[in-house]
Amino acid sequence: MKLREYSAGTVKQSFWFSEFRKVIHLLGQGMTLTDIKALNKEQNIFAAPTQERATQIMNTIAIRAASLDASIYPLFEQSDVSTQKLIALVAIMQTDRLFFEFVYEVVREKMIVGSHELADSDIRIFFKEKQLQSDKVATWTEYTLKRLGRCYKTMLMAAGLTDRAPGSREILKPILDPELESWLRKHGMDLMIHALTGVR
Known part of the structure; x- marks a missing residue:
């Protein structure tokens, strides 16, 4: 794994599983992260309380999703929830x-x-x-x-x-x-x- 700098940024973040699952699903449907960011800006797809929070969630999830090869999308979709949660955890560990x-x-x-x-x-x-x-x-x-x-x-x-x-x-x-x-x-x-x- 690529060594990143130590960060305390996690204090502003969450596991955000349902949000991660939504982004992986949209990526598997052929959308790009840029597409999903634009969609989030228009429709607040995570039902965040503010636009600022919606952007923060999207940016964090985008970094996590981008840390995994696209071949994970079909595996994620066909996995049970416990395995999906482990994949989400791997993405967090990849980026933190x-x-x-x-x-x-x-x-x-x-x-x-x-x-x-x-x-x-x-x-x-x-x-x-x-x-x-x-x-x-x-x-x-x-x-x-x-x-x-x-x-x-x-x-x-x-x-x-x-x-x-x-x-x-x-x-x-x-x-x-x-x-x-x-x-x-x-x-x-x-x-x-x-x-x-x-x-x-």
């Missing part, structure tokens, strides 16, 4: 380096050692380590890191990788659809398989 590293270094490691609990302390330790490794992350405030941690928990829960419990959450190891696993391998995304299934 820090979130990918969180899933790979924290969630994956927990699955490997057989621990099923994701605690707030795990998130705090992860960010403290990143602050030591990155001058950019080191400048982020405690408030930003807390918001980011909450966003990460929400993303994982929305994707089906954790339960909804307050505080510590149970990690729910997903069963990867063989066709999705094959697609990921074919596109050089083995690290995504490792991150999602907890393998070395």
Whole structure:
């Protein structure tokens, strides 16, 4: 995967699954991202509360969709909802380096050692380590890191990788659809398989 700069932009974002699904469907119908952006501007296809929010959602979803090869569209359309959510999660990890590293270094490691609990302390330790490794992350405030941690928990829960419990959450190891696993391998995304299934 292409290494992007660390970003805290996720605090303004959401999992936006239904929006992602709509965009993938329209792309599969032959529309371009430019077409869909124009359609969103005209019709507010995500029913966002403001034009500004509609544009922000569209721009974020466009970046996520563009991170995946177009051959994912038919696979996405024929998959069940749990697999579609994993594809949406892969798109987020493709476009958010820090979130990918969180899933790979924290969630994956927990699955490997057989621990099923994701605690707030795990998130705090992860960010403290990143602050030591990155001058950019080191400048982020405690408030930003807390918001980011909450966003990460929400993303994982929305994707089906954790339960909804307050505080510590149970990690729910997903069963990867063989066709999705094959697609990921074919596109050089083995690290995504490792991150999602907890393998070395």
